[in-house]
Structure formats: C-alpha cells, structure tokens
Amino acid sequence: LNKAITTRQIIFMALGGSIGAGLMFASGNGLREGGPGTLITGFSIVGFGVWCTMCALGELSATFPVQGSFYDYSVRFISPSWGFAMGWNYVMNFILIVPFEITVMVLVAKYWKTDINSLWLVPVIITGLFGIAALGAKWYAEAEHAFGILKVAILATFTITAVVICAGGVPNDPRDAIGFEYWADGGAFTNGPRGFLLVFLAAGLAYGGTEMLGLTVAECKHPQKVMPLAAKIVGGRILLCYLLPLFMVGLIVKPSVFLEEPFKGMSTVSPFVVAVRKANIIILPDVINAVIFIAVFSMANASIYASSRALHAICAQGMGPRLFGKTTEKTRLPAWALGAVAVVCMLAFINAAPKGDDIFDWLLALGSASNYFTWMSICFAHLRMRWAMKRQGKTDVLKWKSPIGAWGSIISIIISFVGLVAQLVSAILPRED
Numbered sequence: 001l002n003k004a005i006t007t008r009q010i011i012f013m014a015l016g017g018s019i020g021a022g023l024m025f026a027s028g029n030g031l032r033e034g035g036p037g038t039l040i041t042g043f044s045i046v047g048f049g050v051w052c053t054m055c056a057l058g059e060l061s062a063t064f065p066v067q068g069s070f071y072d073y074s075v076r077f078i079s080p081s082w083g084f085a086m087g088w089n090y091v092m093n094f095i096l097i098v099p100f101e102i103t104v105m106v107l108v109a110k111y112w113k114t115d116i117n118s119l120w121l122v123p124v125i126i127t128g129l130f131g132i133a134a135l136g137a138k139w140y141a142e143a144e145h146a147f148g149i150l151k152v153a154i155l156a157t158f159t160i161t162a163v164v165i166c167a168g169g170v171p172n173d174p175r176d177a178i179g180f181e182y183w184a185d186g187g188a189f190t191n192g193p194r195g196f197l198l199v200f201l202a203a204g205l206a207y208g209g210t211e212m213l214g215l216t217v218a219e220c221k222h223p224q225k226v227m228p229l230a231a232k233i234v235g236g237r238i239l240l241c242y243l244l245p246l247f248m249v250g251l252i253v254k255p256s257v258f259l260e261e262p263f264k265g266m267s268t269v270s271p272f273v274v275a276v277r278k279a280n281i282i283i284l285p286d287v288i289n290a291v292i293f294i295a296v297f298s299m300a301n302a303s304i305y306a307s308s309r310a311l312h313a314i315c316a317q318g319m320g321p322r323l324f325g326k327t328t329e330k331t332r333l334p335a336w337a338l339g340a341v342a343v344v345c346m347l348a349f350i351n352a353a354p355k356g357d358d359i360f361d362w363l364l365a366l367g368s369a370s371n372y373f374t375w376m377s378i379c380f381a382h383l384r385m386r387w388a389m390k391r392q393g394k395t396d397v398l399k400w401k402s403p404i405g406a407w408g409s410i411i412s413i414i415i416s417f418v419g420l421v422a423q424l425v426s427a428i429l430p431r432e433d
Contacts, residue, residue, distance in 0.1 A: 009141035010226045013213060015237050019151045020299025021104040022206030022367075024292045027246055028271040030202035032258050034195030036250025037188030042199030043206070043246055047238040049415030050207045052408035053375045056382035057211055058231030062224045062399040063385075070211065070378045071313055077384035078377070086377045087314035093370035094307035095344045097208070100367065101300035102126065102348035108293045111269065112286070122348045125297070130342055133304050136333055140305050147298035154291040155245050158272055162248035165279045172280035182254045190255065197422035204368030204419050206242070209299065210234060211374060212306045228400040249275055308337040365423060372419035379409035379416070 030039045057070060066072045071090065075083030102125050106118045132143050164170060168177030182188075189195070213230050249271045257278065263269050270292055277285040312334035316325030324337045386406050389395050402408055 009145050010213065010230055011233060013141065013144050013148060013230075015148050015152055015233060015241070018207065018209030018212065018299065018302070019155075019241060019295055020209070020302075021101055021296050022202070022208055022299075023242060023246075024270045024272060024295060025104060025107075026202040026205045027249070028258065028269065028274075030199040031250065031253065031271055032255050033191050033198040035188050035190035035255055036183055036253075038190070038195050038199050039250055040243065040247050042196060043203045044243055045415060046200060046203035046207060046419065047242055049412040050210050050375065051235045051238055052404060052412035053378050054210060054213075054231040054234045055402035055404055056379050056409045056412070057213075058228045059398060059400055059402045060378075060382055060385065061227035063397065065224055065227070070374070070381065071310060072317075073381040073385070074377050075317075077381040077388065082377065084314070084319050086374065087310060087319060089370055090374055091307055091310045091314065093208075093367055093374070094303040094310065095341055096347070097303040097367055098129075098300050098307065098341065098345050099347035099350070101296050101303060102345065103350070104296050105293055105300070106348075108270075108289060108296060111273065111289050119349070125300075126342070126345050126348070129297070129300055129304055129345075130338070132301055133308070133338055134333070136331055137305075140301065143301060144298060147294060147301070150291060151295045151298065152241060154288060154295075155241050158276070158288065159245050159248055161281070161284065162245070162252055162275060165252045165275065165281075166248065170279045170281060173278075174280075175278075178252055180251065182251065187255070188250075194426055197426040200419050200422040201365060201368045201426060204371050204422075207238075208367055208371035209302055209306065211378060212302060224399050231402075245272070253278070304338070304341055307341050308334050311337040311340060369420060369423050372416040376413050376416035376420075379412045382406070382409045383413075 027039065027043070030042065034042065060070070060073050064073070064076075071083055071087040073083075074086045102122060105125055106116070106121055109116050109121060132140060165173060166178050168175070191198070213227065213234075253271050253275050257263060257274055258269070263274060270289070272292065273285050273289050276288060311320065311324050312327070313325075314320050315322060315337070324334070324340060326336055327334050382402075383406055386395075389397065404411075
C-alpha cells in the first residue's frame with residue numbers, strides 16, 4: 001500500500017472521522033428511550049472508554065507501525081485465533097455498516113420528499129462512494145479532510161444555536177426560555193435500566209470508527225509521530241463534537257417529541273433537525289439535514305476504506321482468500337477487496353422492501369456489538385504488550401506512552417464488556433411506560 005496520507009489529513013480525520021449516522025440518528029433513539037440525563041451519562045462513559053482505547057492504540061501504533069494495525073496486534077500479543085476472529089469481525093462490521101449508512105442517507109432524503117424512490121437513489125450513492133474509493137488513499141483522505149471540516153463546523157453552529165434556543169432568544173419559538181425544564185420531575189432518566197442499556201447501544205455505534213485511524217498506519221507517512229497526536233485530538237473531539245452537542249440536544253428536545261407531528265410519521269429523524277425545527281427557525285433545519293446527509297456519506301466512505309483495508313490485511317496474512325490480499329501493480333489499490341465490499345453494498349436495496357426501514361435497528365445492534373468487541377481486543381492487546389515488556393525489562397522501548405497507562409485499558413475493557421452485555425439485557429428487560 002502507498003504511504004499517501006499526510007499529517008494534516010490525519011488530524012482532520014481524527015477531528016471529524018466517525019461522525020455519521022450513529023451520532024446524528026442513533027442518539028435520537030437513546031434520547032427517546034433513556035431521556036436526556038441517561039443520554040449524556042451513557043455517552044460520557046462510553047466516550048471515556050473510547051478515549052482510553054485510542055491512547056492504547058496510539059501507544060501500540062507508535063511502537064509497532066504495521067499493516068493491519070489492531071488486527072495484527074491481536075495476532076502478535078494475544079493469539080492467532082483471536083486475531084482471526086477480530087479481523088473478520090471488523091471486516092464484517094464495516095462491510096455491513098456501508099449499506100446501513102446508505103439506508104440512513106435514503107431516510108435523510110425522505111425528510112424533504114417522503115415518497116422518494118430508493119431504487120434510483122441507492123445506485124447514485126454507491127457510484128459516488130466507489131468513485132472516491134477507486135482514486136486511492138490520498139483522495140480518500142482529502143475527501144475526509146473536507147468532510148471533517150464541514151461536520152465540525154455544523155456541530156459548532158448547532159451548539160451555538162442551541163444555546164440561543166435554550167435561553168429563549170428565538171423570536172418565533174413559543175416556548176420562551178427552556179433551561180432544564182425537560183430534566184425536571186424525573187424526565188432526565190426514563191425507561192429504567194433498559195433505557196440506560198439502550199443508550200449504551202446507541203453510543204457503541206456512534207463512536208464506532210474512531211479506532212479506524214489505526215488502519216491508516218500502513219498508508220501514513222509518519223505513523224510514529226501522527227498516531228499519538230491523533231489519540232490526543234480524539235479526546236477533544238469526544239468532548240466538543242459529541243458530548244457538548246448532545247447535552248444541548250437534551251436541553252431543548254423533549255423525548256416525547258418524536259411521537260408528535262410532523263415527526264411521528266418519519267421512520268427515522270435526527271434530533272438535531274428536530275431541535276431547530278421545533279424552534280421555528282427557517283432554512284437552518286434544511287441546512288443541517290443536508291450536512292447530515294454529507295456526514296453520513298462521509299462515514300460510508302470511511303467504512304468502505306476500513307472494510308477493504310482490513311479485508312486486504314487479513315487475507316494477505318493467509319487468514320482469508322489470497323485473492324482479496326492482492327493489490328493493483330501501479331496504484332497499489334486493493335481492488336479485489338473493494339469489489340467484495342461493493343457486492344455487499346447491494347444490501348442497501350432492502351430499502352425498497354415494505355419493511356426495509358427495519359434494517360436500521362438490526363444493523364444498529366450488530367454494529368454496536370462489533371465495535372465493543374474491537375475496542376476490548378485493542379485494549380487487551382495493549383495490556384499483553386505492557387505485560388510482555390515488563391517481564392522482559394524493555395519498557396523503555398515505547399516510542400510514546402499512554403497518559404493513562406494500563407489502567408486506561410482495564411477501564412475500557414470493563415466498559416466494553418458492559419456494552420456487550422447491554423445487547424442481551426436490553427432485549428430481555430421490559431419497557432417502562
């Protein structure tokens with residue numbers, strides 16, 4: 001693979017990467033099921049675990065910059081069988097995330113035209129995505145650089161607007177100042193333990209892809225310098241691009257609003273759009289919805305990159321069909337791996353089925369569980385590396401040390417385990433009306 005990704009591109013990928021349907025839509029499920037207090041608490045806990053994971057990955061990547069990244073670390077520091085399971089788990093996760101994101105893009109477009117025909121929209125989206133993928137890592141990174149700037153800008157705009165709405169500064173908003181009105185009388189925490197676990201599911205998907213930076217090591221010009229920097233930036237991104245906007249959403253959007261008109265008839269609607277539309281602000285809801293479409297397109301673009309590179313890496317190591325481990329001679333593009341991803345993308349045509357929108361919930365649960373397993377594996381590999389170095393007296397060989405050390409990985413493993421348990425328990429516990 002060509003080393004075509006620069007430090008500038010990595011920085012903006014760290015800032016805006018992984019912001020897609022998980023944050024823009026799944027957070028709405030969390031708000032509706034758990035309430036604003038549960039939403040911000042759950043996302044804060046999982047966000048801290050993800051930051052711990054990125055610190056562990058930064059330490060691993062700086063010391064051992066290898067193709068395949070965390071898949072290779074599982075093989076090296078845990079066992080080949082664990083690495084095999086993790087590698088294929090990651091491939092299947094992001095291969096399936098692509099049609100999920102395409103499904104969401106169709107739902108976003110239905111905000112403007114409810115009877116839009118997905119049979120023509122899906123091929124247009126797929127063509128655009130693979131047009132970028134065919135240009136290679138350099139243009140993928142450039143596209144994510146531009147998308148990252150746009151996503152961060154719209155989240156900043158929304159946060160400022162939300163502060164004005166909360167303070168009662170919108171002339172056309174009949175609610176006046178809102179403050180913590182929706183948090184009062186038990187409204188902050190609803191639906192009991194099941195609501196909390198459902199927020200964990202939403203957060204698992206929303207933060208998914210943050211670790212994707214580890215896959216860029218093989219195509220990054222200065223991985224030993226860039227990966228630790230990216231790990232630090234991710235911490236700020238979680239605070240400013242996830243927790244702060246979600247906190248403001250929880251202040252100005254009442255969980256029951258999703259059952260009111262005109263949102264009741266929409267199978268999926270972003271809480272960010274709901275927030276500004278309920279305040280009777282003109283034009284801005286359409287602008288935010290358009291940027292959400294681009295953000296989801298960006299995440300689909302990143303998922304194609306992640307799944308194709310992960311598939312190429314594990315197959316090149318003999319843990320899958322060798323065909324998918326090959327690259328083109330001139331551009332070093334994993335063309336066969338990209339072709340496999342393109343075939344799976346056809347699942348997006350399920351949109352046209354009578355109950356095709358149900359794919360949102362299925363892939364939400366699947367993607368969330370897969371992400372928690374990936375984060376757990378990265379941290380376990382980090383602990384094994386630290387243990388091996390301590391036994392051999394070689395702790396001084398680390399190119400960069402995680403600011404939270406081994407304890408951060410232990411905490412992240414516990415949080416990820418809770419996220420996996422949430423998959424099962426949330427399906428068993430009854431919903432509280």
